[in-house]
Amino acid sequence: MLHILGAHARELERRTGTRLELTGFASRTPARWSELGLDATKCSADPMDLARHPNVDILIEVMGGVETARNVVLEALASGKDVVTANKALLAEKGDEIFKASAENGRMIGFEASVCGGLPIIHLLKRSLAAERIQRIVAIVNGTCNYILTHMIADRRPFDEVLKEAQSLGYAEADPTLDINGGDSAHKLALLSMLGWGVRLDHAAIPTAGIEALPLVEVAYAAELKMVIKLLACARMEDDGRLALSVGPALVPAGSVIGQVHGAVNAVLVDGDHVGPIVMSGAGAGQMPTANAVVADLLDIARLRAAETGDAAGPTGFPESSRGQATLVPREEQVAANYLRITAMDVPGILAEAAGALAERGISIAQVHQHGRGMGGSVPVVILTHEAKQGDLDQAVRAIDAMPKIKDKTVVMRVVEEVP
Ligand SMILES: NC(=O)c1ccc[n+]([C@@H]2O[C@H](COP(=O)([O-])OP(=O)(O)OC[C@H]3O[C@@H](n4cnc5c(N)ncnc54)[C@H](OP(=O)(O)O)[C@@H]3O)[C@@H](O)[C@H]2O)c1
Structure with missing residues (x-):
């Protein structure tokens, strides 16, 4: 400076x-x-x-x-x-x-x-888009996480290893907690929402997850679905005037603009009623x-x-x-499509039981991918759901995880397909 x-x-x-x-x-x-x-x-x-x-x-x-x-x-x-x-x-x-x-x-x-x-995203929201009614913001606002995810995806290396490399190259702090647990992204989403909608809000009220517990296998399964995993900060203004905010790892189409933001780079998509989606990407830090x-x-x-x-x-x-x-939409009421990886014993019937748990709560399935036997005789089943209330999904996942044939906690991530 x-x-x-x-x-x-x-x-x-x-x-x-x-x-x-x-x-x-x-x-x-x-x-x-x-x-x-x-x-x-x-x-x-x-x-x-x-x-x-x-x-x-x-x-x-x-x-x-x-x-x-x-x-x-x-x-x-x-x-x-x-x-x-x-x-x-x-x-x-x-x-x-x-x-x-x-x-x-x-x-x-x-x-x-x-x-x-x-x-210059603040200038964009505060001045250039001042006449626009912003409908949603979808953003990669943490370069450290995007660097880590990019290298987990490209090199198929686990989180811990890539984090150490990011630290040695100066892309991650010695204490990266606030980056990898999503807290830094929640700070930025709170600020973007203040600018987008002229509201006050508590960043701590944003449902937030990080990437620190992301298993490497998810990267491979996402790739089979032609998707990549990004730490996304999402805000959507609902028709009833409430704001649905979330921060967490999410699947986006690999060929989308957001899916192609690689390395320690940031990108912000702003969707308004007249201009349509605008994406700005570049050096975030x-x-x-x-x-x-x-x-x-x-x-x-x-x-x-x-x-x-x-x-x-x-x-x-x-x-x-x-x-x-701001009136926020609680996480349970937020509507999203989801990726589930269920880890079951290699016995017949588990798919039907899991599908039943979803159907009981009105959650329909968009895709199912059953994989071969994994470590310890377990069988991974990947399910993409259609949009459903997160609270219903959480209940279904709890029911699935309680089934005797389930070997491990189900991995759940949002799917954000509607990005350009
Ligand atoms: N680095 C980036 O790429 C980036 C990007 C966007 C925003 N930011 C923001 O910029 C701010 C600084 O980040 P940084 O990475 O540049 O941190 P940094 O390298 O630790 O620099 C902070 C500077 O402030 C001085 N300082 C800290 N506390 C002080 C105090 N109590 N009294 C006097 N001087 C003090 C430090 O010098 P002494 O230790 O000598 O006092 C140091 O020169 C943070 O809010 C960060 O979120 C950084």
């Missing part, structure tokens, strides 16, 4: 009509200050110094974490500064408080870098794509600040006063 601000200074001035100047810098490691060639008198170990600094107009928060970042951002807004942040965890947890403070103080907050780093998004927000704010107009669109593209609480 400092590189962009330095190397492109003249171009940035030409674009904004304003000269951007680095007033201060905070990091707890003084060695870093000299490493970056910064004037030590402008540096501090305490970011609060910048939040209160009389000559800072715009504070950029890229420190991560929630509590300290929250205090710094709120202090900056209260001190008349505008804020740019890349921190999705902060906004997913404390967004209501921070957006309210930005409105009350008449200050702006830009957070393009917080969702999908280099992809990484130093320079993220820095680009931060600087773009900085420029926007610098322009609006110079014109003394403020951002009438508000942080999310909806005035804070108009953002009501």
Whole structure:
């Protein structure tokens, strides 16, 4: 970011009509200050110094974490500064408080870098699609998981092995928990939903599953169905005004645009009533794509600040006063097609019994694939269901897993076929 601000200074001035100047810098490691060639008198170990600094107009928060970042951002807004942040965890947890403070103080907050780093998805939702009634969002918002899944699929290597490789190549954090358990994707889905529908919502209420327990065999069975597994963040506005949100591994057609997003890449599909499906894909993280998004927000704010107009669109593209609480569709009521892998003893009749458990709950079967005898004499049966309520499916799966002929817990994943 400092590189962009330095190397492109003249171009940035030409674009904004304003000269951007680095007033201060905070990091707890003084060695870093000299490493970056910064004037030590402008540096501090305490970011609060910048939040209160009389000559800072715009504070950029890229420190991560929630509590300290929250205090710094709120202090900056209260001190008349505008804020740019890349921190999705902060906004997913404390967004209501921070957006309210930005409105009350008449200050702006830009957070393009917080969702999908280099992809201008926030701009797309907040400005370009402002006239659109968004119907659904289907997104790959975690590059670490997409890298892992891509290599599980391409190389048929198990999760643990690919995760270690991703860590050694810098595609996964030393502690990847929030990426692989779906939590990071839920943070981003909460933010995308706020922007898409002008609502408040608790990210913790999003039904969320990760990829950490995904058996490698699912990758092969998905391939037989001409599908691939992706960690998808999905949002759909129902006709009754409720939002159906979910994060979890899902099967998508291998030939679809979403199915062909490979490696540490993000993709967001937005489907609206006039424009139809739009897919944006590219670098969702990484130093320079993220820095680009931060600087773009900085420029926007610098322009609006110079014109003394403020951002009438508000942080999310909806005035804070108009953002009501979202009504979410509980997981049990969400409707989806599903992939089931049932592991049964090699004895006759299990298919009929499993089909019976599904039929009893009104769940119809789209495809059945019975495989040869696996390890320990068990027989895997793969079933694709038609759309059904998730609660009915959960009940059917519980009934199937309780059958004496069943050897292992049934694996369940959503199937999302209607992607371009
Ligand atoms: N990396 C990406 O590709 C990416 C993409 C999109 C969004 N983001 C978001 O950007 C934020 C930062 O991520 P990152 O990967 O760049 O993290 P990082 O490498 O750990 O950098 C954080 C920086 O903030 C400083 N810092 C942290 N706590 C501080 C404190 N209490 N006081 C002063 N300085 C502090 C750290 O320096 P010291 O340790 O020296 O204090 C470090 O320079 C996160 O919110 C992340 O979600 C990152």
